[in-house]
Structures are given as structure tokens and as C-alpha cells.
Amino acid sequence: NFAAMGMSYALFPTLCAGERTAGEVVELARRWMIPPLAHQCRVAWVQPGIRDDLLREHVDPEVPTVLYPSIHLNDNKQPKVFLDIVSEVAEHMPLQMEARLGQRDLASVLAMKMSSPTWAQVGPLFGEREEYWEALARTTAFLATAKDEAYGFEYMEALLAGVVGVLPRAKWSSDIVPETYPYLYDNSRHAVALLEEVLTDPKAARAKIDESAGGPISEWILGHHRRSGGNEAIANQISDWFPEISAD
Incomplete structure (x- = not known):
């Protein structure tokens, strides 16, 4: 109303x-x-x-995991673009994709399509904050495809937890990462290349991110968004x- x-x-x-x-x-x-x-x-x-009191030690899984970094499947988040990019990367290397959605989105046709690949896992939101942070500690990367964001909590929390973010080059993303952040893409083809690089060697990717931040990215985020x-x-x-x- x-x-x-x-x-x-x-x-x-x-x-x-x-x-x-x-x-x-x-x-x-x-x-x-x-x-x-x-x-x-x-x-x-x-x-x-954002808060940092629930952080867990980050451990990369044996099969790299890509997070859909939203609880919604609306047009602004561009979930179809996300799925297209991840699907192309999945043709070249093993991966797992995880998404946690709100109840209405979880019951949608698009959620069913997103969960259909063998490498995809789509489920409900975590019941406890601790579960959420534990899952982030076992996630390799996230791929952001939103056209715009008001603030970007999910992205900053994931970066803080050690998840490597691949984001669109846009005004909203430049507000939440260092100016020389190395994993900003210009188009879908570029996103595929960056995501493959990140999933192939996440430790090297984190080193590049820390270099862009002039130190640990976690300290940069807390310094700007505590x-x-x-x-x-x-x-x-x-x-x-x-x-x-x-x-x-």
C-alpha cells in the first residue's frame, strides 16, 4: 500500500x-x-x-563454492545473469553454487531453475546468525550481479569473512571496496574470466585484494564501515x- x-x-x-x-x-x-x-x-x-564479533576462521573447501549474495531474486539482482555466468564457469571446472533465499523467492519458478544443476544448492535462510557466518567461512567466492545497491551489507560481510568478491564495475560497488580492487568486471565475459581466476587460486586472489587495500581487506572494511x-x-x-x- x-x-x-x-x-x-x-x-x-x-x-x-x-x-x-x-x-x-x-x-x-x-x-x-x-x-x-x-x-x-x-x-x-x-x-x-557491519559487525565482526561472529567471524570464523576461513577455510577454502575442496570444491570451490560460489555464493549467490542475496536473499532475493528480483530484477535488480539479475539472478539470470548470475546463473548464466556461473553455468559457463561450471563447464570449465568443478564448483558448487549456494543460495539462501527468503520464503517467497524460494518458492518461485526461478529458484527451481537455479537449483536444477547438479552443482547447485538452493535453500532457506539460516535460522541463526552463527550458522550464517560459519557458512561464509567455508565459501570461496561470491558473484554480484545487482544493477544497484543501497548499501551492500551482504557483500561487505562476505569480504570480511574471507570470501573473494567478483563485482560489477559500478558506482555502488566502488563505495564498498578499495579504488584499485582487482575483481571488478565490465561485462559477462569479463566476469567469467575473473570468477575462473578466483576459483582456481583463491589464495592468490586474496593476496591481490589485500594489496589493493594496503593491508588485510578486513581491516580496510572495518576502517570504512565499522x-x-x-x-x-x-x-x-x-x-x-x-x-x-x-x-x-
Whole structure:
């Protein structure tokens, strides 16, 4: 119900995880609300940051594993592009593909198609955060195919856990990796080549990534996206909106 959402955004302050999401909230309020209400819309955004307290030691599996780094199969994530690229790589070398999807996406026709290859495993979301981080610790690489992202939690958490990321060369990806990150692709053919390189020698791939970060990529990510910084930004924004709370 977009009208109800627009009214909520207009009547109550909205704090978003990322600039793109904030823009979408403002646009929705303007589209569905009368101008007096839309103009009083209070929207801000922060980079929430990620946590590192559940990290596990990374161990590469015997058969390299590629992660579908989203819980959704919508058009923005381009799951068909992901499947095409991974399928081509699978013709040249052994691999496993894993995807963990939300309930609605898991019951879709596309999820059934994604799970049909013998090398594919598609299942529900993990019940516990610990299971999620343990799975990342046994994953070789992820392939991102999204057209756009508001923030990119999944990608940063995977990189932090030692998973090698192959990402599109785009504005959103440049915000979450070092400027000279070596595994940014320009087209599907390039993505196939990079993914093959990563799966063939993941240790060498991690060394290249660390070199681009000027040290361990985990330190770079935490330096730019630590949860404590996000918590401080959230507290500051709430204080700005509700100074009476800070005064108390």
C-alpha cells in the first residue's frame, strides 16, 4: 500500500540505511502525498556499518563454492545473469553454487531453475546468525550481479569473512571496496574470466585484494564501515530530530 507508506514517511521521521534508499523514500512521499504533507517529510540516511564479533576462521573447501549474495531474486539482482555466468564457469571446472533465499523467492519458478544443476544448492535462510557466518567461512567466492545497491551489507560481510568478491564495475560497488580492487568486471565475459581466476587460486586472489587495500581487506572494511561508527551516526541523527531526548 504505497499511499499508506507515503503517509508514514511524511508523518514520521525516517532513517534509512544508504543514500539511495533515502531518495526512494522521499520520491514515494512526494508521489503519493499532497504537497503540504510531502514537504514536511523528514528523511536522513546513515551508513550503519557491519559487525565482526561472529567471524570464523576461513577455510577454502575442496570444491570451490560460489555464493549467490542475496536473499532475493528480483530484477535488480539479475539472478539470470548470475546463473548464466556461473553455468559457463561450471563447464570449465568443478564448483558448487549456494543460495539462501527468503520464503517467497524460494518458492518461485526461478529458484527451481537455479537449483536444477547438479552443482547447485538452493535453500532457506539460516535460522541463526552463527550458522550464517560459519557458512561464509567455508565459501570461496561470491558473484554480484545487482544493477544497484543501497548499501551492500551482504557483500561487505562476505569480504570480511574471507570470501573473494567478483563485482560489477559500478558506482555502488566502488563505495564498498578499495579504488584499485582487482575483481571488478565490465561485462559477462569479463566476469567469467575473473570468477575462473578466483576459483582456481583463491589464495592468490586474496593476496591481490589485500594489496589493493594496503593491508588485510578486513581491516580496510572495518576502517570504512565499522558498526560503532554507524551507531554514532544514528545517535547523532536522533539527537538532531529529538533534542528533548538528549536534554533528558
